[in-house]
Amino acid sequence: MTIYDIAKRAGVSSATVSRVLNNGPVKPSTKELVMRVIKKENYIPDSRGIYLKKLQTKRIGLIVPDITNPGYPLTVKIVHDFLKEKGYHLILGNTYGEISEEKDILEMMLRERVAGIIVGTCEGEDDTALYPLFRNIINNGIKIIFMGKKRDGLPVDILTVDNTKGTYRITNYLLKTGRKKIGFITGSKNLRATEERLAGYRKAIIEKRISFHIDNVICEGTYTIENGERWGESILSKGVDAIVCGNDLIAIGVIKAAEKLNIKIPKDVAITGFDDIPLASLIKPSLTTVRQPREIAEKGCEILIERIEGKRQGAPEEILFEPEIIIRESA
């Protein structure tokens, strides 16, 4: 069933059917006639024809490391709902932190000529190897925004939480509640988020002129429960009274380690996380943490659509969001 079939059945030309479909100028009686045929035949136009001629699409690509990682489903939901509202729809890609996977997915999205891509891969590998591909995509008129992780040297809008402010504030909160020996555990150092979160912690410590042992600051391994457990055991046995963790998963690992060592939380040691994943409020003790504001996803979609529809011009921006401290049982 094509537009020509409809045209023939209605006794008009395909141009007229197209006008009916697009609210073009058509005599009311003709319009009604054509509409009746469309309804009767359950005709829904083929986007392949439309997009080919209009040289644009209503598709948005969303790239995440792993949809089963906590936090991402909510991001996907927010993006999905915003896009649907605006008449766009979602192509999803998981990279699993693999550059080759991300490359495949980006190329697929370019082949599909999506209108825009939201890159939400804030974990995992260094992806400078993909910069040429990003540039190629941009040259094809596809708009990109980055969420969660900064990358230098690409003309792309970037939205992130203010990492430094987040750890600075939560460390200050620990200091205010009387903690004196505060450790820090995070994932591997060569991510910009790691550096920034470390910087916030250091700033708070240094401002209060607290001496701190470099041994109690760990920037190694991955942002996982297992890694938190490993380093948690190591640091807890050295006698700290608080640990600031680089994300919630690491914090959960540290809590597990404390349980094993029979250390009470928050009495003996306070633990804080980062991200406020859904699990954070469900575990025992529930986790005091820094919330990634959900406005990042909303604002990201908004900016992307504005770029696509030409309502936002000018140089790409880097937008920082205020972190929010969520106080629960663990600190």
Added chain:
Amino acid sequence: MTIYDIAKRAGVSSATVSRVLNNGPVKPSTKELVMRVIKKENYIPDSRGIYLKKLQTKRIGLIVPDITNPGYPLTVKIVHDFLKEKGYHLILGNTYGEISEEKDILEMMLRERVAGIIVGTCEGEDDTALYPLFRNIINNGIKIIFMGKKRDGLPVDILTVDNTKGTYRITNYLLKTGRKKIGFITGSKNLRATEERLAGYRKAIIEKRISFHIDNVICEGTYTIENGERWGESILSKGVDAIVCGNDLIAIGVIKAAEKLNIKIPKDVAITGFDDIPLASLIKPSLTTVRQPREIAEKGCEILIERIEGKRQGAPEEILFEPEIIIRESA
């Protein structure tokens, strides 16, 4: 950059470029020349042109109630990975249990002329209102499979866990461990899954000739923690020694209710769930439950692709999967 631009730069015709792209018969030296131009220009062909001419696409639609509901992210991941392997990609739609949303999404997927649709909406409303749309989609040559919920009267493959067997087995397990007064709490009755899960429970009870009070069997409200909490309080105060729940969320609600009433699990009362969502192993006490086998998602993709590629013919099938009992702390 189109195929004509490449052709011009390489001094050949568009047909030759197309042959290079599709491994058609081309003189090796020409092929190399064209390849060089393609590489140099970072040319990636536009799927709009390809799909329009080939009258098919490599898109698969996946419909779920809500990606943030536990269990769905894993399904999405499994489907995503399987499809990527086969050269397809994923368009995602959330329905939130709303018929109108589901209609929008189905129409979008029809407009996009996806090759197939995986419908994973096993919660929520009765959707017979959408049957004409489903039929229209099928008439357009788009293959559909249903996952998790049965629907009668549509020529579509259906994959579900054997609900009856699941509750039958877990109720028997409770009986074997010495429980005598076993209650049952599930969501609203007019879902086929509700009926089946209830049937399994009843079969086990009746076989053992245990008398049971109709008051201890609740089929009302939604499949949520809140609903479980509400009915949990009601039934627990009447003195049962076990409760079979229609899904894990309800079971978690019942556990909360037990905590409030200071009833010990599993000493005083055993609680079981259904689905084995990720949370089930993380809460305290961890939840004894029936696992929805992950093969449902895998097999579903496999069948869908086979249907699309014509490797599977014949009448649609209804495939039941063996439930697995996962024994943890709560029973």
Added chain:
DNA sequence: CTGATTTTTGAAACCGATTACAAAATACTT
């Protein structure tokens, strides 16, 4: 009723690819 103006319509080109068909180039036989 005629001519000018406006509204409505259709024919045909076009978007970016693929492919049937025929022509051109090359390889093989004798």
Added chain:
DNA sequence: AAGTATTTTGTAATCGGTTTCAAAAATCAG
């Protein structure tokens, strides 16, 4: 070297829509 078979290539039609342009129909003014 000429004739045949095979490989390689290009022209043009096609997929399902939209849109430009001009023609046809309807409306209006006098």
